[in-house]
Amino acid sequence: MADLILHHYKTSPFAQKIRSVLGYKQLAWQSVNIPPIAPKPDVEALTGGYRKTPILQIGADIYCDTALICDVLEHRASLPSLSPATHKGLARVLAQWGDTTLFSTAMAYNFQPKGREQMFANVPPGFAQAFADDRAKMVGSGTRLRVGDATSAYKSYLRRLATMLDDQPYLVGNDPCMADFACYAPLWFTRVNVPALASILDATPCVLAWMDRMAALDHAPAGRLTSAEAIAVAAASTPLPLADDIFQDDHGIALGSQVSVHAESFGQETSQGELIAATRMHYTLRRVDARAGTLHVHFPRIGYVLQAV
Structure with a gap:
C-alpha cells in the first residue's frame, strides 16, 4: 500500500x-x-x-x-523535478505569487454570485451559508477584493501568464515546475468548478493550451x-x-x-x-x-x- x-x-x-x-x-x-x-x-x-x-x-x-x-x-x-534547471529562484517566487496573490484574486472572482450559484446548486440546504461563514472566519479581518476589482486584476494576471507562455510550453521553460502547479490550481477552479465564469480564460488561448497540458498530468489515487x-x-x-x-x-x-x-x-x-x-x-x-x-x-x-x- x-x-x-x-x-x-x-x-x-x-x-x-x-x-x-x-x-x-x-x-x-x-x-x-x-x-x-x-x-x-x-x-x-x-x-x-x-x-x-x-x-x-x-x-x-x-x-x-x-x-x-x-x-x-x-x-x-x-x-521529474519541480525545480527548473535554470531560474530556480524565479520559479519559487512565482510559485509563492500563485499561492497567494493569484489565488486570492481568482477566488474573489470565482465566488461572485453567479459562481456561488453554480458551486452550490446541488448541495444540502444551509451548506452554502455554512461555507460562506467558515471562509469568513478563515479570512478574519483581512481585506477581501470586490468582484469588479478582482475581475480586472484576474484579467491582467492571465495576460501576464500568457506572455510567459508565448514562446515556451510552461511558465519557466520546457518542463512544468513548482510555479506551473501553483498558478494552475486557481485557474483550474475557474474552469472546472465555475464554468459559467470560465469565459474569462478565452482571451488568453495560450493559457488554455497550457492548462490542457497541465490537466493531462493527473492520475487516479x-x-x-x-x-x-x-x-x-x-x-x-x-x-x-x-x-x-x-x-x-x-x-x-x-x-x-x-x-x-x-x-x-x-x-x-x-x-x-x-x-x-x-x-x-x-x-x-x-x-x-x-x-x-x-x-x-x-x-x-x-x-x-x-x-x-
Whole structure:
C-alpha cells in the first residue's frame, strides 16, 4: 500500500495542485476525503489545530501547506523535478505569487454570485451559508477584493501568464515546475468548478493550451482510506528521523520549548507542540494525540508565525 496519504476534498484548488504534482511524478498515494468546512476533528487530531486543505501524511509525519508538501514530494522522487534547471529562484517566487496573490484574486472572482450559484446548486440546504461563514472566519479581518476589482486584476494576471507562455510550453521553460502547479490550481477552479465564469480564460488561448497540458498530468489515487484508518496508520507508526541540521534560531526560542505555529493570514488556527526542529526551510512540532499517538507536524517557515507558549 502506498505510504503517501493525502487528506483533501474534490473541489479544493490547493488539493488539485498536489494531485497534479503526484500525477506528474507518477507517485502512488492514498486518498482520504475530508470535509470542506469545520468541524474537522480527524484532521485536527493529526495537526493539532491546522485545518487548511490539503495535508500530506506519511505514517506519523504530517506536512502542512502545499509549498512544504511540494518539497517533500521532490525529495521522495527527484525526477521529474519541480525545480527548473535554470531560474530556480524565479520559479519559487512565482510559485509563492500563485499561492497567494493569484489565488486570492481568482477566488474573489470565482465566488461572485453567479459562481456561488453554480458551486452550490446541488448541495444540502444551509451548506452554502455554512461555507460562506467558515471562509469568513478563515479570512478574519483581512481585506477581501470586490468582484469588479478582482475581475480586472484576474484579467491582467492571465495576460501576464500568457506572455510567459508565448514562446515556451510552461511558465519557466520546457518542463512544468513548482510555479506551473501553483498558478494552475486557481485557474483550474475557474474552469472546472465555475464554468459559467470560465469565459474569462478565452482571451488568453495560450493559457488554455497550457492548462490542457497541465490537466493531462493527473492520475487516479492508488487507493482510498477513511479518516479513521489514516489515524490508525499514524498511531501504528513512528515519526521519521530528523535531519542532522535541525536548528536555525531566528526567534530566540530553544529546541524543546512549547510553541505555537499558525499561518500569517488566511486560516490562522493554531497548532501547539514541542519545537524539535527549526531548519532553514521548516518547523517541526512534536505532539501527542489520544487517537493518533506521537506525531511530528511540519510547517514551512515562509508564511507561518512561530511563537513561544
